[in-house]
Amino acid sequence: MPRYKLVVEYDGTAFAGWQRQAADRSVQQALEEAIARFANAPVRVHCAGRTDAGVHATHQVVHLDLARDWRTDTVRDAANAHLRPEPVAVVSAAVVEPGFDARHSALKRHYRYRILNRRSPPALARGRVWHVPWALDAGLMHDAAQRLLGRHDFSAFRAAECQANSPVRTLDRLDVARDGDEVVVLAAARSFLHHQVRGMVGTLMLAGGGRLTPEGVRAVLDSRDRGRCGPLAPAAGLTLVGVDYP
Numbered sequence: 001m002p003r004y005k006l007v008v009e010y011d012g013t014a015f016a017g018w019q020r021q022a023a024d025r026s027v028q029q030a031l032e033e034a035i036a037r038f039a040n041a042p043v044r045v046h047c048a049g050r051t052d053a054g055v056h057a058t059h060q061v062v063h064l065d066l067a068r069d070w071r072t073d074t075v076r077d078a079a080n081a082h083l084r085p086e087p088v089a090v091v092s093a094a095v096v097e098p099g100f101d102a103r104h105s106a107l108k109r110h111y112r113y114r115i116l117n118r119r120s121p122p123a124l125a126r127g128r129v130w131h132v133p134w135a136l137d138a139g140l141m142h143d144a145a146q147r148l149l150g151r152h153d154f155s156a157f158r159a160a161e162c163q164a165n166s167p168v169r170t171l172d173r174l175d176v177a178r179d180g181d182e183v184v185v186l187a188a189a190r191s192f193l194h195h196q197v198r199g200m201v202g203t204l205m206l207a208g209g210g211r212l213t214p215e216g217v218r219a220v221l222d223s224r225d226r227g228r229c230g231p232l233a234p235a236a237g238l239t240l241v242g243v244d245y246p
Contacts, residue, residue, distance in 0.1 A: 001065045004075055005096045006045075008060045011087035013127045013236070017053040018060075027051070027088060031062070034082035035075075041067055048102045048243040049109050052195075054235030056128070059091075059110075061243045063102040102243075108172065109192065110242035113185040113201045113233060117178075129182070130201075130237040136208035138183045142176035144207040145185070147218035148200060149174060155224040157199030164193055167224075176204060183208065195232060203230035 008031065016024035020032075028045060035043045048061040066075075072093040079090045099105075116122050116129040117136045148171055155167040173188035185204065187197050203220055206212040212220075212230070220228045 001067060002069050003063055003065050003096050003098050003100060004070075004072070005094045005100060005102065006062045006064070006075070006079075007091040007093075008062055009058045009089050009091055010056065010060065011127070012051060012053065012055045012057070014087065015053065017055070018047055018050045027057075027060075030083065030086045030088050031079070031090075034079050034086075034088075035064065035066075037082045038078035039066055039068075039070075046102050048106050049192075049240055051238075051240055052235050054127075055238045055240070057240040059242045060240055061102045061106070061245075063096065063100055100245075105245055106190070106243050107246060108188055108190055108244040109240065110173075110244075111187045111192070111197050112239050112241045113187070113197060114237045114239075115183040115185070115201075115205065115233075116181060117183050118181040127236050128239075130234050132183075132205060132209075134209055136183050136205065137210070138176050138178035138208065140210075140214065141183065141185075141204045141208040144204055144212070144214035144217040145174040145176050145200075147214055148221055152221055153224050154193055154196055154221070156220050156226055156229050157196045157203070158193040158226060159195035159199075160226065162194035167193060169193060169196070174200065176208075198233040198235070198238060199226075199229045201233035201237070205233065206230045 015027050018027045020026050020028050045062045045064045075093040076090045114129045116131045119133050151170040153167050171189050175186045
């Protein structure tokens with residue numbers, strides 16, 4: 001039974017997140033149904049990172065096993081044909097070793113967060129950015145972000161419903177830079193806690209607006225107190241943009 005690795009992109013706006021839900025439609029459900037139609041058998045797909053409702057992906061990675069050998073271009077094209085008109089697309093497909101696991105084999109996950117920082121609201125980027133109309137200092141945000149790098153207890157940025165066994169994570173990258181009207185945050189780690197990136201972005205936004213110093217951002221981390229975290233940045237600005245493997 002061959003194992004396939006797919007790279008998938010999707011607009012998460014209309015979905016209740018990646019994972020199958022009892023009532024609401026998910027990305028996983030849309031993808032599994034599309035593949036099952038051409039494979040003529042039920043399938044189960046496993047992803048590198050479960051994204052929340054409203055979060056997007058340009059490089060989600062999944063693996064699945066099929067009962068027969070299919071050409072990789074057939075898997076890609078047939079899946080896309082059956083995905084229409086869902087805002088989900090299989091970008092590539094490859095045959096991998098049976099031991100490959102999209103989640104457990106991953107070495108690092110990369111996320112991008114986009115803040116539209118101007119007075120006018122978004123028109124074309126609606127559903128893709130967090131609109132913050134007051135001035136933000138991206139340099140100050142980047143300075144504050146560097147205080148969060150390394151291995152720490154990230155309880156202050158963790159969702160109450162997070163199911164991770166430990167709040168300790170190693171944050172490898174948290175860069176902030178301005179690109180025209182946008183402030184872009186790039187984060188990378190082997191794994192993240194539930195809402196960790198969005199919690200960090202919300203706290204960095206306070207620093208960019210002069211409401212927290214870089215030392216104050218570090219104090220939030222050290223407090224391990226979710227109540228001291230900044231506002232949870234909206235899901236719309238967050239995109240999974242890459243997953244690294246050996």
